[in-house]
Amino acid sequence: MWTNQSDRLILASASPRRLQLLEQIHVPVEQLVVPADGEDEPRLSGERVTDYVTRTARDKLIRTQHYWREQHPSQPLPPMLAADTTVAMGQTILGKPLDEMDAKRILTELAGKTHDVYTAVVLSHDGQLHEALAHARVEMDTLTEPEIDHYVASGEPFGKAGAYGIQGIAAAYVKNIEGSYSAVVGLPLFETAQLLKRAGLYV
């Protein structure tokens, strides 16, 4: 249950999935989308996947805090949450597909193998930053070329890390998952609730 009667949570994200997931656990939430290019953040050289995903979530939060302060110069900052979801095979990141060819390349890489999905969540409240990292292992079925072509033509892979949506058609291709399902969809609900509780915003 949300404890803060005066403030809603500002969701620093354009993702409709993250909004839905927060609503699922009854967090009163308002989305604030800072104009961005929608492309993946560049990775620093030698940066570990877990560091990359955490840094990216933190950057999204800080960018949105700046934007909010510009719009509301004399008001205190409300609680704000950002997240980043990254799909990886070992230390190789399989980002959002750039086009159809790229989506096919990514799906060919994932087919018949197990990969990692990491979602980092960052929450700011009362001048403090709370962070969590959730992980899942996802086993993808083998996929034929016509299956991949058909899936890419559905449009579902676009705007999604790893070029698939487990909450959509891709559920038919996911053989097994270990770890947080909601982390794969974009926001790990258990870890998010823990962060909100730690900040005194949720009981």
Ligand SMILES: Cc1cn([C@H]2C[C@H](O)[C@@H](COP(=O)(O)OP(=O)(O)OP(=O)(O)O)O2)c(=O)[nH]c1=O
């Ligand atoms: C693997 C997987 C990813 N995704 C989505 C979750 C994220 O929205 C997206 C990963 O991109 P992100 O960069 O984490 O998020 P985003 O660009 O959608 O939103 P924002 O940066 O504004 O918060 O991929 C699914 O919806 N289902 C899946 O199964």
